[in-house]
Amino acid sequence: MAGPxxxxxxxxxxxxxxxxxxxxxxxxxxxxxxxxxxSDLGVGAMTLYSYFRSKEEILDAIADHVMGNFRxxxxxxxxxxxxxxxxxxxxxxxxREHPSxxxxxxxxxxTTPESMRGAxxxxxARLREVGFxxxxxxxxxxxxVQYSLGFASYQAPRPWGRRDLPDAEELRRQRKHFYAALPRxxxxxxxxxxxxxxxxxxxxxxxxxxxxxxxxVLRRAGTAGGAASAVS
Numbered sequence: 001m002a003g004p005x006x007x008x009x010x011x012x013x014x015x016x017x018x019x020x021x022x023x024x025x026x027x028x029x030x031x032x033x034x035x036x037x038x039s040d041l042g043v044g045a046m047t048l049y050s051y052f053r054s055k056e057e058i059l060d061a062i063a064d065h066v067m068g069n070f071r072x073x074x075x076x077x078x079x080x081x082x083x084x085x086x087x088x089x090x091x092x093x094x095x096r097e098h099p100s101x102x103x104x105x106x107x108x109x110x111t112t113p114e115s116m117r118g119a120x121x122x123x124x125a126r127l128r129e130v131g132f133x134x135x136x137x138x139x140x141x142x143x144x145v146q147y148s149l150g151f152a153s154y155q156a157p158r159p160w161g162r163r164d165l166p167d168a169e170e171l172r173r174q175r176k177h178f179y180a181a182l183p184r185x186x187x188x189x190x191x192x193x194x195x196x197x198x199x200x201x202x203x204x205x206x207x208x209x210x211x212x213x214x215x216x217v218l219r220r221a222g223t224a225g226g227a228a229s230a231v232s
Contacts, residue, residue, distance in 0.1 A: 011043060013051050017065045020058050024100035029059070063104040064112040070094055070119035072126065080221075081214050083130045084140060087123060088210050091148035094119075102153045136221045147213055151206050161201030172198045 019040050023032050034055060038045040052058045071094070073086040095101050110116060123144070127137040155161050160171035179187075179194035190197060199205055 011041065011047065011051075013061070014065075016041065016048065016051055017058070017061045021062050021065060021098065021100070024062060025098050029100055029103055032058070059104060060108055062100065063108055064110055064115040066094065066098045066101050066104075067110050067116075067120075068112070068114035068118040070122075072118075072122050075126070075129075078130060080127075080130045080132065080218055083126060084144065084214050084217065085210060087126065088144045088148050088213075091119075091144060092152055092206065095148060095152035099152075099156055102149065102156060105149055132221060136217075140217055140221075143213060143217065147209065151209070155201040155206075158201035160198060161203070161205070163203065 016037070020032055020037055023036065023040065032055065034045050034048055037058070038048050041048075052061065071090060073083075073090050077083050077086055110120070120141075124137050124141050127140055128134070132140055159165055160168055160175045162168050165171075175198045176194045179190050179197050182191055184191045
């Protein structure tokens, strides 16, 4: 009895959320229950209710935790194109590291000061620092988040696009074979372009779309260092 009581005394909300985040990222949001979380923490389920009233509160806290710890790229780049590129890649990396955020983003809104400072206030500040006007800074922020979120949600169930995964090459080979084996009379283009189709969920595709976005944004905003910088 002494062990669990001792751990309960030292338990913090931060520890609870860190473990809850791990469960969601490594397994699935549906796997997260109060009972499962309490078991991983080595405490009774009722103990958690003294910190959070429900699973929904815990999910809110996970979203706030991840967003609040967003890693803002170092302020080494000064051109608008480079800053937008770095920010989009940072958001994609955050969503890869915490795949649960793809679902959490679609079901809740962050409102805590920590989460808004981490991945909202600081990002808009960086965009304004490199020359985006007030309205454009907000709109570009939205494009960065929405594009990164959309691509992350598309790539997640298509792991053959992730070159950093150990089995990605084999998964790409299998997917290419799937496309190539389609009936040619019904899918002539997909059969012919089987190799190219396997690249749709790839990082190269993300960067292609990102460069198109950067080029269009800077042309529309008329920001210094526009299209030429975007494709440099």
